[in-house]
Amino acid sequence: MKNMNIMIVGVGGQGSLLASKILGKAAMDKGFDVKVSEVHGMSQRGGSVVTYVRYGEEVYSPVICRGDCDVIISFELLEAARWLPNLKPGGVIITSLQKINPMPVITGAAVYPENIVGNIKGLGVDIRAYDTESIAREVGNPKTSNVALIGLAQTALGIDNETLRAAVAACVPQKALDVNLAAYDAGVKLAGAV
Amino acid sequence: MKKLMLGNEAAARGLYEAGVRFVSSYPGTPSTEITENTAQYKEIYSEWAPNEKVALEAALGAAVGGGRSFCGMKHVGLNVAADPLFVTAYTGISAGMVIGVADDPGMHSSQNEQDSRHYAKAAKLPMLEPANSAECRDYAKAAFELSERFDTPVIYRLTTRVSHSRSAVELGEREEIPVRPYAKDASKHVMMPANAKRRHYDVEAHLGALAEYAENCPFNTVEENGTALGIITAGNCWNYSKEAYGKTASYLKLGMLNPLPRKMILDFASKHEMIIVVEELDPVIEEHCRALGINVIGKQDGVLPMCGEYSEELLREKLLGDERAFCELADPIPPRPPVLCPGCPHRGVFYTLSKLRLNVSGDIGCYTLGAVAPLSAIDTVYCMGASISSLHGACKVRGEEDKWVSVIGDSTFMHSGLTGLVNVVYNGGNTTTIILDNSITGMTGHQDNPLTGKTLMGEKAPNLCLEDICSSLGVPREHIRAVDPQDLKELETAIKEEVAAACPSVIICRRPCALLKTAVRKPALTVDSSKCVGCRSCMKIGCPCISMDNKKARIDASICVGCGLCEQMCRVSAIG
Structure with a gap:
């Protein structure tokens, strides 16, 4: 298999570290060479956060360049738009429809772009957008949107469902195991149904 | 067994396997997780020191005392520790000693982009640099052999992307190394001129030997x-x-x-x-x-x-000359800078300082974000502790012309604010110091410090009292007061009175970080849109939960923690 380049993007505090840990573990369990690059420190305070996950035969750089990403998993719509330039031709964006206004939008210094999904589609990009907040609420924990998105992305990741599900089980807090697996399964099911 | 590990986690694993007994560090992105991870191994005594100089000296003492030791810090922390750093090359060690330093190219979470490699050359110490997590573990172990072979501390340099990337690491067993017997050798460890002159020749000799070693070492x-x-x-x-x-x-x-x-x-x-x-x-x-x-x-x-x-x-x-094709939207993408969290106890302080039009000498921590719009409350931020000391200088030349205060966090105050405050008292300054005591070291991800009553290894520690500390440094008792920064009225009164005082004064804003498990979370507040007049008063505090929707304020219930600051801002009682 050629190297897979996955980006997990969102807003600090949305759980991108957990999502990248799950994906990294699953890729490692499949026997791939893996690099995961995380962001700690100041950017985590509500800033734009990006995590890179790369796996394949041989991976050196922990960072993914513009025009080089196979799958962007986005927890927030504006962040999907921000990282669009990193997508390679033929790549796919799997995004939550959730919108979180950044401070410049809140203060009126900038405008949150309209029709992001439609405009990205208009560029010929494969973007799949889901109401992940509803999925998370339905399974009983609003904080499981991140795991639901991993389920929604499963078929695009080149990792089988069984391995990825086991990685979810291994990485989430054990007291929230059932609800996270439910969110993951709901994501897989919804992606298959679309 | 192979495990996917963060570079810093793998470094800690290497320290564990190398038989390290003692770790003393000060948290700093991107180095923090090394020490958080050594604390997970019961065989290693790990501690947070008040600052990097103390940490390095403690690690030196442990190594000379016969146990393998480590201290970790970020690049700017090495500036603080530079004094002992330089002398360690002269004294050498007994058991191995490694000084971990993490540089931050791109300044993901730093105030400058300095290159620690200059320190290795200037301090005449060997330096190793791994490129991935497997090497983080291997080099950490090998650094101790190098240290003991050449009787010198070794600097172990990381950069953000190595510290904070995960890759596979093969785990090994810990080597138990007994504490070496102590033998007094004043000629080597008392660095007065007569001894240091002789030791300089030894330093140059082992540097020569290290240069030979570098030609055939396994690291190159x-x-x-x-x-x-x-x-x-x-x-x-x-x-x-x-x-x-x-x-x-x-x-x-x-x-x-x-x-x-x-x-x-x-x-x-x-x-x-x-x-x-x-x-x-x-x-x-x-x-x-x-x-x-x-x-x-x-x-x-x-x-x-x-x-x-x-x-x-x-x-x-x-x-x-190879540029890959990519696509982007025609609409401009608004930036998303980091912000003070919902319920952050610092928000009310910066709102009030901004409202009172005071100049603010800021410091290093989450509260540096008080500089960002719409609060825009901070004039200067330099380095750890500089809020107090630099303000003293500014006030000496400007006199009473401007109204200034310094703002510093609890951990930063213990790191290097104390000496600045001593200078204010000793040299007749009359500045006001606001200590933001949120009961934790926040920015680096919640580390304990001397004011939290707990150690890194979870032991109970004496509860140092900020009021007593400031009083014993010479600030008059009646001008040291603690306030709840969530009470805007009380806070404003305290600031006005202490800024007017003709002596050094300290205001302690005491409320735990909103992200702490112990922090009180209340139900999300709502806006009664029939009462809201769209005056945007609640927008002045820069809370990420509040936005305007059809000329009425709206609170995002999914992130609001019910802190009540906006409620105090509303003139028509529309928030509750």
Whole structure:
């Protein structure tokens, strides 16, 4: 298999570290060479956060360049738009429809772009957008949107469902195991149904 | 067993396997997780020191005392620890000692982009730099052998992308190394001139031996791929080079950054038609090559940049002229800078300072974000502790002309605010110091400090009292007061009164970080849109939960923690 380049993007505090840990573990369990690059420190305070996950035969750089990403998993719509330039031709964006206004939008210094999904589609990009907040609420924990998105992305990741599900089980807090697996399964099911 | 580990986690694993007994550090991104992880091994005593100088001295004492030791810090922390750092080369050690320092190219979470490799050269200490998590573990172990073999501390340098990337690590067993017997040797450990003069010759002698060692050490490796192009690189830049060039170039990967080899580099250069040096931050390897008479492509000819983080993309663009196709939206994408969290106890302080139009001498921590719009409350931020000391100087030259206060966090105050406050008292200053006591070291991800009553290893610690500390430093008792920063009225009164006082004063704003498990979370507040007049008063506090929707304020219930600050801002009682 050629190297897979996955980006997990969102807003600090949305759980991108957990999502990248799950994906990294699953890729490692499949026997791939893996690099995961995380962001700690100041950017985590509500800033734009990006995590890179790369796996394949041989991976050196922990960072993914513009025009080089196979799958962007986005927890927030504006962040999907921000990282669009990193997508390679033929790549796919799997995004939550959730919108979180950044401070410049809140203060009126900038405008949150309209029709992001439609405009990205208009560029010929494969973007799949889901109401992940509803999925998370339905399974009983609003904080499981991140795991639901991993389920929604499963078929695009080149990792089988069984391995990825086991990685979810291994990485989430054990007291929230059932609800996270439910969110993951709901994501897989919804992606298959679309 | 193989495990996917963060570089910092793998470094801690290496320390564990090397039989390290003692770790003392001060948290700082991107180095923090090394020490958080050593604390997970019960065989290693791990602690947070009040600052990096104390940490390094404690680690030196442990090593001379006979146990393998480590201290960890970020690049700017090494400035604080520079005094003991330089003397350690002269004294040497007994058991091995390693000084971990993490640089932050690209300044993901730092105030400058300094290059710690200069310290290794200046302090005459060997330096190792791993390129991935497996090497983080291997080099940490090997650093102790090097340290004991050459009787010197070793600097172990990381960069953000190595510290904060995960890759596979093969786990090994811990080597139990008994504490060495202590033998008094004043000629080696009492650094007064007569002894230090002799020791300088020893330093130069072991540096010479280390330079020989660098020529054949396991850390410097060559991968030959033809004679056209040779790349000399180190650390994460090796990863970027491998991605950009693959098998089309030969590589000299340097894992030992001080001393740099001479013969090995000359030999490598002589075998290739063109040499490129790929290194982030300063041209340290490049200058070494140029001094050896090698004509290299690098930063000094303007091909590669001096500033910022490198990447595979940057190398492809600058060296190969290869730019990949990408698409983007026509609409501008608003930036998303970090902000103070919902319920952050610092928010009300910066709102009030801004409202009172005071000049603010700021400091290092989450509260640096008080500088960002719409609060825009901070005039200056330099380095740990500078809020108090630099304000003292400003007030001495400006007198009463301006109204200033300094603002510093609890952990930063204990790190290096104390001496600044002593200076204010001793030299007749009358500045007001606001200590933001949120009961934790916040920015780096919640580490305990001398004011939290708990140690890194979870033990109970004496509860140091800020009021008593400031009082014993000489601030008049009646001008030390604690307030709840969530009570805007009380806070404003306190600030007005203490700024007017003709003596040094301290206001302690005491409320736990909103992200702490112990912090009180109340139900989300709502806006009664029939009462809201759209005056935007609630928007002045810069809370990420509040936005305007159809000329009425709206609170995002999914992130609001019910702190009540906006409720106090509303003039028509529409929030509740």
